[in-house]
Amino acid sequence: MTHSKEQQLAELKRHFGRRVMDQARLVINAWQSLDDVLWNPAWHAEFVQHCAKLHKLAGRYESERVQGPIGRLVGLLEQTEGRKPPSSNVIEQISDNIRLLADGCSRRNDDHDGSLTIAGRKPVYICFEDTAQATSLAEQLNFFGIPAQVISDQKDLDRAMHHRLPAALIVGVEFDGDGVAAVKTVQANLTKPAPVFFQSLEEPDIHLRLAATRANGVYFQEGQLDIGLLVKHLSNIYNFRSEKPFRVLVVDDSKAQAMSVERTLNGAGMVTQAVTEPMTVLSVMQTFQPDAVLMDMYMPGCTGIELAQVIRQQQRYDTVPIVYLSAEQDLDKQMDAMGQGGDDFLTKPAAKEVLITTVRNRCLRNRGLKDQMIRDSLTGLLDHINTLGALNEAIQAAREQHQPLCFAMIDIDHFKDVNDTYGHAVGDRVIRSLALYLRQRFRMSDSIGRYGGEEFALVLPDTTIDIAEQLLNEVCHGFSQIQHEAGGEMIHVSFSAGVASMYSDQEDASTLSRAADEALYVAKRNGRARVCVYGRDD
Numbered sequence: 298m299t300h301s302k303e304q305q306l307a308e309l310k311r312h313f314g315r316r317v318m319d320q321a322r323l324v325i326n327a328w329q330s331l332d333d334v335l336w337n338p339a340w341h342a343e344f345v346q347h348c349a350k351l352h353k354l355a356g357r358y359e360s361e362r363v364q365g366p367i368g369r370l371v372g373l374l375e376q377t378e379g380r381k382p383p384s385s386n387v388i389e390q391i392s393d394n395i396r397l398l399a400d401g402c403s404r405r406n407d408d409h410d411g412s413l414t415i416a417g418r419k420p421v422y423i424c425f426e427d428t429a430q431a432t433s434l435a436e437q438l439n440f441f442g443i444p445a446q447v448i449s450d451q452k453d454l455d456r457a458m459h460h461r462l463p464a465a466l467i468v469g470v471e472f473d474g475d476g477v478a479a480v481k482t483v484q485a486n487l488t489k490p491a492p493v494f495f496q497s498l499e500e501p502d503i504h505l506r507l508a509a510t511r512a513n514g515v516y517f518q519e520g521q522l523d524i525g526l527l528v529k530h531l532s533n534i535y536n537f538r539s540e541k542p543f544r545v546l547v548v549d550d551s552k553a554q555a556m557s558v559e560r561t562l563n564g565a566g567m568v569t570q571a572v573t574e575p576m577t578v579l580s581v582m583q584t585f586q587p588d589a590v591l592m593d594m595y596m597p598g599c600t601g602i603e604l605a606q607v608i609r610q611q612q613r614y615d616t617v618p619i620v621y622l623s624a625e626q627d628l629d630k631q632m633d634a635m636g637q638g639g640d641d642f643l644t645k646p647a648a649k650e651v652l653i654t655t656v657r658n659r660c661l662r663n664r665g666l667k668d669q670m671i672r673d674s675l676t677g678l679l680d681h682i683n684t685l686g687a688l689n690e691a692i693q694a695a696r697e698q699h700q701p702l703c704f705a706m707i708d709i710d711h712f713k714d715v716n717d718t719y720g721h722a723v724g725d726r727v728i729r730s731l732a733l734y735l736r737q738r739f740r741m742s743d744s745i746g747r748y749g750g751e752e753f754a755l756v757l758p759d760t761t762i763d764i765a766e767q768l769l770n771e772v773c774h775g776f777s778q779i780q781h782e783a784g785g786e787m788i789h790v791s792f793s794a795g796v797a798s799m800y801s802d803q804e805d806a807s808t809l810s811r812a813a814d815e816a817l818y819v820a821k822r823n824g825r826a827r828v829c830v831y832g833r834d835d
C-alpha cells in the first residue's frame with residue numbers, strides 16, 4: 298500500500314516536472330524569438346504571461362533550480378513595459394536568468410532512464426520503413442539530449458506535424474513507399490519548412506537528390522547513418538542564440554541619436570553602451586568589451602575614421618568590427634572610411650531591420666572568429682590553454698562566491714586499438730562524438746575542453762563532488778551505450794574519468810588538475826570504464 302502510494306507520488310512528481318519543463322521551454326523560446334520579432338507590446342504580454350505561469354508552476358512543484366531564476370525574471374519584467382525595450386542592464390539580467398533557467402532545466406530529469414530532457418528543444422521526427430532501426434536511432438539521439446519521435450507512416454507524420462513542428466526530420470527514402478514524396482506533401486503547407494536529413498541505402502541518382510532538395514533536404518546520407526555526423530548537423534540547428542547577448546558600443550556625439558540607436562538594438566535583445574565623448578572611447582572599450590562598434594563619422598575633436606584607426610592600432614581589438622553610421626552620402630568618402638578600419642557603412646537614418654541585421658551579423662562573425670582562436674578544430678571544444686584559463690577563472694569565482702567547484706579529466710579507453718583496428722578517421726569520429734556528447738550533457742556554465750589527443754577536461758562550477766561523480770557516472774555509462782559506425786560495423790567505446798573538488802583556498806589550477814589526473818590514473822588501473830574520485834578511490 299505504502300509502496301504504491303510512493304509510486305503514485307513519484308509519478309505525480311514526474312508529471313509536474315514535465316509540465317514545468319514544457320513551460321520553461323515556452324519561456325526560453327519566447328526570449329529567443331526576440332531576435333526576430335523585436336520588443337513589442339504583443340510579444341511582451343505573451344512573454345510576461347509565460348513567465349508568470351512558470352513561476353506559479355515552479356512554486357507549486359519544482360526545485361529552486363527553476364524557482365530562483367523564474368522568480369527573478371518575474372521581478373525584472375515588472376520593471377518593463379511593452380511599448381519600449383528596457384535598459385541594457387535589465388536585458389543583461391533577463392538574459393542571465395534565462396541562461397540559468399536553461400541550465401537548471403537541462404541538467405537532469407528525474408526519470409534516470411539515461412535520457413536528458415532539455416527545455417527549449419523541439420523534437421526530431423524519425424521516418425524509416427524499418428521501425429526497429431528508427432527506434433534504435435531515437436534512443437541514440439536521446440543519449441545526446443535530442444528528443445526524437447518515431448513516425449510510423451504518412452498519416453502519423455501528418456498528425457505529428459500538425460501537433461508540433463519538429464526541429465528536423467530524418468527520413469529514409471523508402472519510408473511509406475516514397476519518403477521524399479511524403480515529406481514534400483507535409484512541407485508544402487509550411488511557411489518555414491523543417492530541415493530534412495535523407496538517408497538511402499543505395500546511391501541516390503541526380504533526380505532523387507533534386508527531389509530531396511526541393512523537399513528541403515539539407516543532407517543526404519548514403520548507406521549506414523553516421524550518428525556522429527548527424528548529431529553534429531543537428532546541434533547546429535539546435536544552437537541557441539549565442540549564450541550572452543551581443544554588446545554594441547555606440548559612438549555618437551549626439552545624445553539623442555545615440556539613444557535612438559540604442560533603443561533599436563535593445564529591442565532586439567542587444568546590450569549597448571553609448572559614448573558621446575569620443576576621447577573616452579578606449580577606456581570604455583576596455584570595460585565594456587564590445588562585440589561591435591557603431592561609429593559616427595563626424596564628431597568634435599576627431600573624426601570617426603581617425604577613431605577607428607586608433608582602435609585598430611590595438612591588437613586586442615583586431616576582430617572587433619567597426620560599422621559607420623553616418624549621414625554622409627558621398628560614396629567616395631564612404632569608400633574611404635571603409636578602407637580605413639571600417640567594416641561596413643550605413644547611412645542615417647538606417648531602417649531598423651537593416652541596422653539590426655548588419656550589427657547582428659557582424660557580432661556573430663566576431664564571436665565566431667574569437668571562438669576559432671580558442672577552440673580545438675576537431676571538436677570545437679576549448680583547447681588546452683583555454684581550458685586551464687577557464688579553470689583559473691572558475692577557481693577565482695568559487696573562492697569569491699564560496700561555492701564548490703569540481704574538475705574532471707576524461708580519457709578514452711584503449712583508443713590506440715580503435716585507431717589501429719579501424720583507422721584514424723574512425724578514431725577522429727569517436728573523439729568528435731564524445732565532444733558532442735559532453736556538450737549536450739553538461740550545462741552552459743560548465744567549461745569543456747579537449748585537453749590532449751583523446752583526453753578531455755571538465756570545469757564544473759557550483760557542483761559538489763557527489764553531484765559531479767553522479768553526473769560523470771551517468772555520462773560514462775551513457776557514452777558506452779552509443780554505437781559508433783566503424784567500417785560497416787557498429788562498435789562501443791568507453792572512457793575513464795578522474796574527478797577532484799576544490800577543498801581549500803590554497804588550491805590552484807595545477808594542483809586541481811594533478812589531483813584529477815591521479816584519480817584518472819586510478820580509474821584506468823582499476824579496470825577502465827569508470828569514474829574515480831581523488832582522495833577517496835584508490
Ligand SMILES: Nc1nc2c(ncn2[C@@H]2O[C@H](COP(=O)(O)OP(=O)(O)OP(=O)(O)O)[C@@H](O)[C@H]2O)c(=O)[nH]1
Pocket residue numbers: 675708709710711712713714716720721722723724725728749750751821825
Ligand atoms: N584518431 C586520433 N587518434 C589520436 C588523436 N590524438 C591522439 N590519438 C591516439 O590516441 C592513442 C592513445 O593511446 P594510449 O595513450 O596508448 O592509450 P589508450 O590506447 O587509449 O589506452 P588507455 O588510455 O590505457 O585505455 C594514440 O594511439 C594516439 O595516436 C586524434 O586526434 N585522433
